[in-house]
Ligand SMILES: *[C@@H]1O[C@H](CO)[C@@H](O)[C@H](O)[C@H]1NC(C)=O
Ligand SMILES: *[C@@H]1O[C@H](CO)[C@@H](O)[C@H](O)[C@H]1NC(C)=O
Ligand SMILES: *[C@@H]1O[C@H](CO)[C@@H](O)[C@H](O)[C@H]1NC(C)=O
């Protein structure tokens with residue numbers, strides 16, 4: 470091993486040592502010659518999990534709860550079956566976009582905004598929901614059709630924890646190399662997640678601006 474690379478290695482190790490309280494950030498790969506490589510910078514991350522957010526994935530009591538969806542729809546009425554003149558339904562079974570049934574607080578939301586303009590937004594909406602914090606987020610249907618998947622893994626239960634994000638660019642967003650070949654990329658990263666809790670125990674979690682390093686590539690046949 471050349472002296473300079475040993476020095477580089479020692480430098481790297483001491484750097485790693487000095488940031489033991491932080492997560493290690495891998496660096497992006499070098500793309501094949503003549504191919505562009507994307508930069509994925511998350512410049513706004515926000516997870517809101519209310520103490521009374523409806524949870525149709527993990528909470529059996531919520532899954533079993535019924536409510537009165539009023540005639541004319543669009544809103545919930547007092548959950549009394551005898552006086553309900555609309556539909557008496559499981560609160561988790563409707564596809565109501567504004568999902569805060571009677572007795573529930575604001576819904577859980579997730580926002581992942583990228584410096585390049587991509588915005589992923591999830592809002593809890595009953596049965597159609599992504600399991601926020603356990604995988605794919607919603608960056609729009611058009612984007613999903615192109616094969617892009619931005620996934621977030623993390624929890625709103627600790628004031629300080631480590632979140633994880635995976636990014637798959639998808640073949641529909643393939644980039645063109647100088648020789649005309651099409652290439653697509655994926656990456657992932659761990660990042661520090663900080664949650665604060667208000668007087669009602671609603672959690673709001675944020676992260677500093679961070680990059681998702683590109684760690685792999687795939688050729689796309691045209
Ligand atoms: C284009 O360039 C890439 C990277 O140098 C190479 O791997 C690939 O085989 C090339 N494609 C063609 C069709 O020559
Ligand atoms: C029942 O329906 C009437 C008229 O459609 C409405 O004014 C009233 O608020 C409804 N009551 C409940 C409990 O939904
Ligand atoms: C916090 O939770 C309470 C109770 O569910 C709710 O009324 C309030 O709107 C929530 N706060 C925010 C900022 O959403």
Ligand SMILES: *[C@@H]1O[C@H](CO)[C@@H](O)[C@H](O)[C@H]1NC(C)=O
Nearest residue numbers: 518527601602623624625626
């Ligand atoms: C949001 O809160 C619910 C209820 O406490 C919990 O089951 C769920 O895991 C939380 N979501 C995240 C992303 O931590």
